[in-house]
Amino acid sequence: MNVFVTGGAGYIGSICVEELLNAGHAVTVYDNLTEGHRPAVDPRAEFVHGCLSDEAGLTRAVQASKAEAVMHFAANALVGESMVKPEKYFRNNVAWGLHLLEATRAAGIRKFVFSSTCATYGPPDRVPMTEDLPQHPINPYGESKLMFEKMLTWYQRLHGLEFVAFRYFNAAGASERFGEHHRVETHLIPNVLKVPLGQAAHCEIYGADYPTPDGTCIRDYIHIIDLAQAHILALAPGKQGFYNLGNGDGYSVRQVIQMCEQVTGKPITAVAKPPRPGDPPKLVAGAEKAIRELGWKPRYPKLEDIVTTAWRWHQRHPHGYPD
Numbered sequence: 001m002n003v004f005v006t007g008g009a010g011y012i013g014s015i016c017v018e019e020l021l022n023a024g025h026a027v028t029v030y031d032n033l034t035e036g037h038r039p040a041v042d043p044r045a046e047f048v049h050g051c052l053s054d055e056a057g058l059t060r061a062v063q064a065s066k067a068e069a070v071m072h073f074a075a076n077a078l079v080g081e082s083m084v085k086p087e088k089y090f091r092n093n094v095a096w097g098l099h100l101l102e103a104t105r106a107a108g109i110r111k112f113v114f115s116s117t118c119a120t121y122g123p124p125d126r127v128p129m130t131e132d133l134p135q136h137p138i139n140p141y142g143e144s145k146l147m148f149e150k151m152l153t154w155y156q157r158l159h160g161l162e163f164v165a166f167r168y169f170n171a172a173g174a175s176e177r178f179g180e181h182h183r184v185e186t187h188l189i190p191n192v193l194k195v196p197l198g199q200a201a202h203c204e205i206y207g208a209d210y211p212t213p214d215g216t217c218i219r220d221y222i223h224i225i226d227l228a229q230a231h232i233l234a235l236a237p238g239k240q241g242f243y244n245l246g247n248g249d250g251y252s253v254r255q256v257i258q259m260c261e262q263v264t265g266k267p268i269t270a271v272a273k274p275p276r277p278g279d280p281p282k283l284v285a286g287a288e289k290a291i292r293e294l295g296w297k298p299r300y301p302k303l304e305d306i307v308t309t310a311w312r313w314h315q316r317h318p319h320g321y322p323d
């Protein structure tokens with residue numbers, strides 16, 4: 001298929017693009033490079049440097065790509081920042097996302113795959129979390145993604161758009177060529193790995209008093225290549241709906257730090273800090289629906305493999321991409 005990918009220069013987008021190309025699809029990447037990096041775009045893809053805010057340019061790029069499907073990764077995705085700048089999240093993720101929905105409709109494209117998040121649920125009543133749980137986000141990031149999910153549902157009902165919205169848990173790890181490089185790094189694994197890389201004296205634990213066994217937040221880490229594979233399965237005709245993507249295993253911040261010590265063979269000093277506003281204590285996926293309905297088979301469910309691939313990439317690219 002021809003696939004139009006927004007945010008294909010970002011962490012998750014770049015590896016999904018790589019896997020799409022490996023699977024024989026043709027890809028056009030549309031990215032404004034505010035979060036993404038030009039060298040993260042697989043050279044086999046077409047690249048259009050553009051912003052979702054430019055509705056006319058976006059519409060032209062979608063038409064020109066002759067796409068049969070759209071994958072929408074471009075977004076701002078930081079819980080903490082969204083608590084300080086909610087307007088940025090509603091503008092970029094919702095208002096400018098609507099430009100993409102309209103461009104998709106104008107081009108007559110029927111298939112849409114969306115990067116949603118477990119942050120749409122808010123603190124869950126039970127874990128593992130299944131897709132039918134009520135959604136009560138506790139930060140504007142999760143709210144903005146939930147608003148886009150709702151727009152998708154209406155586009156499906158009223159315009160016949162076939163969509164798959166993936167609610168990601170914590171994407172981590174790397175492929176051989178592409179990995180995680182944020183200009184301001186806030187994510188746990190890359191921040192912890194800065195210590196064994198010699199770029200930080202210690203890492204920080206945001207909150208050590210949560211109601212969890214060791215007091216730190218529990219998350220479900222999923223390998224980026226497994227995440228990408230689910231997107232490819234979503235392109236099959238007739239696939240639609242909401243799917244969690246996670247492994248069903250929760251690891252605390254302290255357990256992740258221990259795994260980083262084990263994988264790198266270096267001691268890592270951690271300093272407890274106050275909790276980060278907007279962080280729920282425990283998020284763990286129930287992803288049986290994706291396994292059952294999409295035929296998804298995670299290949300790297302072990303945290304050790306996830307951290308090992310991240311470590312390999314960071315060792316080869318200690319300062320990330322060269323831009």
Ligand code: UDP
Pocket residue numbers: 079170186187188189191192203204205206207217218219253276279
């Ligand atoms: N976290 C931390 N120290 C860091 C970065 C993150 O303790 O340097 C915690 C964060 O509070 C959360 C978990 O690690 O409980 C995962 O955070 P991350 O930002 O990687 O992903 P999120 O769950 O926000 O999508």
